[in-house]
Amino acid sequence: MRQAQYEALKVVNTQLIHLYWEIGKSIAEKQGENWGKAIVPKLSKELQNEFPGIGGFSAGNLWLMSQFYTEYQSVEFLVPLVREISWSKHITILKKCKNNQERQFYILSTKKFGLTKNVLIHQIENKTFERYLLNQTNFEYTFDFLNLACRTFVITTEMIRR
Secondary structure, eight states, X not given: OHHHHHHHHHHHHHHHHXXXXXXXXXXXXHHHTTOOXXXXXXXXXXXXXXXTTOOSOSHHHHHHHHHHHHHHTTOTTTGGGTTSSOHHHHXXXXXXXXXXXXXXHHHHHHHHHTOOHXXXXXXXXXXXXXXXXXXXXXXXXXXXXXXXXXXXXXXXXHHHHX
16 A cells, blocks of 8 residues: 555656646746746736746746756756656755756755755755765876886875875
8 A cells, every 4th residue: 555655646746846847847948038037927817817825836847947957957867867866866866966967965864865955955955966976986097197107096085084
């Protein structure tokens, strides 16, 4: 029973993210056609009137949908991930992560480990992505310029920290 509920929630989430993506796309395209900023609050009111009692159509959320689409749509490794986590987690990542690799890391981590929004925030604030990068395996450097022919030195991250 629980598994069926979970699967149903995943389908609903996927459809909601798809809807938000399409709304964001529409707003972004209209902004490109010189829509004024006042149109978003107007669209917000129209959506709220059309779907009374359904949240998610505030002007602020519509702007986030536009940002979501604009920032992800041209990044081919992020586009397939947009439907993998909930909207609130996407907003957290959008607001707190400024580069695409960091966003990818947290989306994949959230999906893989089932992070809650609060745990995700904690992971971002504790710079888990940066720590992950620092703990990558050893780097290899060839010092040909020192005339030490065919000698390769392995420099570990521990050596770099010293």
